[in-house]
Amino acid sequence: MKDLIVESAKKYFSRFGFHKTTMEEIAKNIHKSKGVLYYYFKNKEELFNEVLKQELSCIKTELSKIMMSKNDSLVMLKEYILIRLKLLYKTVNYHETLKADFFEKYYFVKDVRDDFTKFERIQLTTMLKKGKDEGYLNVIDIDSTVDVILMVVSGIEIPLFLQNKYDEYEDTIEELSEMIANSLRMQKNKLFQVLLTQKHKQ
Amino acid sequence: MKDLIVESAKKYFSRFGFHKTTMEEIAKNIHKSKGVLYYYFKNKEELFNEVLKQELSCIKTELSKIMMSKNDSLVMLKEYILIRLKLLYKTVNYHETLKADFFEKYYFVKDVRDDFTKFERIQLTTMLKKGKDEGYLNVIDIDSTVDVILMVVSGIEIPLFLQNKYDEYEDTIEELSEMIANSLRMQKNKLFQVLLTQKHKQ
DNA sequence: ATTTGACTATTTCCGTTTTTCGGTCAAAGC
DNA sequence: GCTTTGACCGAAAAACGGAAATAGTCAAAT
Structure with missing residues (x-):
């Protein structure tokens, strides 16, 4: 699940940037509720950092x-x-x-x-x-x-x-x-x- | 007069930056009316460019x-x-x-x-x-x-x-x-x- | 030719209202 | 017990409208 979230986030962050991407759309993209993102990541910033870390x-x-x-x-x-x-x-x-x-x-x-x-x-x-x-x-x-x-x-x-x-x-x-x-x-x-x-x- | 204006502008632009400096204060600094600035320079941008040109x-x-x-x-x-x-x-x-x-x-x-x-x-x-x-x-x-x-x-x-x-x-x-x-x-x-x-x- | 200052047009600022979105969590699902 | 949901809340962002500030104008004065 965590990987799924990161992949979805990578897609949206890359396209729209950190600030223009909403947690809602990241979640919808994988047919999940936004709340599940917060089960795996503390906040939006942490999710972005995870995406960035994986890329780097x-x-x-x-x-x-x-x-x-x-x-x-x-x-x-x-x-x-x-x-x-x-x-x-x-x-x-x-x-x-x-x-x-x-x-x-x-x-x-x-x-x-x-x-x-x-x-x-x-x-x-x-x-x-x-x-x-x-x-x-x-x-x-x-x-x-x-x-x-x-x-x-x-x-x-x-x-x-x-x-x-x-x-x-x-x-x-x-x-x-x-x-x-x-x-x-x-x-x-x-x-x-x-x-x-x-x-x-x- | 033109030099006087440029000197005053240099002082204010350097200190406050282009956007925070007003034409009024540049003029007041040399005890002139703001209108005289526009006699010698087309606009604020041109005045800034002149200052920059002289410095460069x-x-x-x-x-x-x-x-x-x-x-x-x-x-x-x-x-x-x-x-x-x-x-x-x-x-x-x-x-x-x-x-x-x-x-x-x-x-x-x-x-x-x-x-x-x-x-x-x-x-x-x-x-x-x-x-x-x-x-x-x-x-x-x-x-x-x-x-x-x-x-x-x-x-x-x-x-x-x-x-x-x-x-x-x-x-x-x-x-x-x-x-x-x-x-x-x-x-x-x-x-x-x-x-x-x-x-x-x- | 140069300068002034009243004036206009435009932009910025500010306070208020509305909308959006990040985050929360009790309840439900597995 | 772990995972997910979705209603909800509060903070932040966006939108709005009016006030204030500022860039620019120009007829009149020098």
Whole structure:
């Protein structure tokens, strides 16, 4: 029953948004009385958060797969950024949470969003650490680099998702991910410095 | 008289915002009748745009100075980004124009904003071209790289300016500018390749 | 050419009324 | 005992109409 409710809610929240969707219509859609929604969920906000959590959980799963691949960390980083934006673009309810930055009536999504940010921070930190250990990445302070990446990808969400510019900016996003990766690429001159020193000694 | 009006308007718009500022109080501040405002400006929107234009004009002047410096293009690029954000942070009326992304009642600021973006595009393009010609920058497509930079710096304006996170993110911004510059840095391995070849021949 | 201030038109504000909707829970159903 | 219903309540939102405020106007004055 709970799943049925969440599915119905997902459908309506995605289409009409949190505020325009009524509990009555969510219930009617599954031929139930509205009271049953409150048997399983404390209130409308909790139902929305459950929908959101499930959607973000799917995205987390997909993003985690990137960590499993055999690609080097720069490729993984690029993929992470691109796939992240692509999946979130498809998650309409997530777009609505961006409005929490402006409207107090979205206060209740904060925890779910913070949880997702935490997940992201862990993923990125792991990725950068791996790249650093492998010698591919040149990162001095992993935490602050993660801050930058998060700030950048979050910053572009509003134009991309709320202003529907994702398609327009698809190439630019691709290049952005390239630039971010490139900015962290270990300079190969260090290798050649070693080689040069050896040649000089011979 | 026109300057007097603009100065008075700047003071009130900055403090109370466009919508909360009345033409009456702008006029009273300079001991004039409200009707004189309409002699010089078509309407309230035009007056606001004039204020905005003048403020952005000062910023354009400061940013243009960066082009005059003797620094290499990477340093200039970093400075451009940092100074840009810093100056815009101080321009309260500009912050208000960011709301145009959400509220239709700010439709009238579009042209002034587009003009500023054009200016920026020219500056960045010039800078990148110079860096490419000097051999400092590794840029394949200048236009699309400029797109990325603009998208990124614009993206972070809302958290920084509208959510007052500039101070909190000051270090992150610094690192962002470093990363952007770094992503475009010409790989020095090419230089060492040449040197290595010469040593090998000797 | 510039400024004023009375005036108009439009917008905003405010208090009241009506409607909607989130939430409740005793009773019914399984 | 668990689950569901549907009548009900109170709070919030929406609608309404009138008052107040404000943007804009323009003939007259300077």
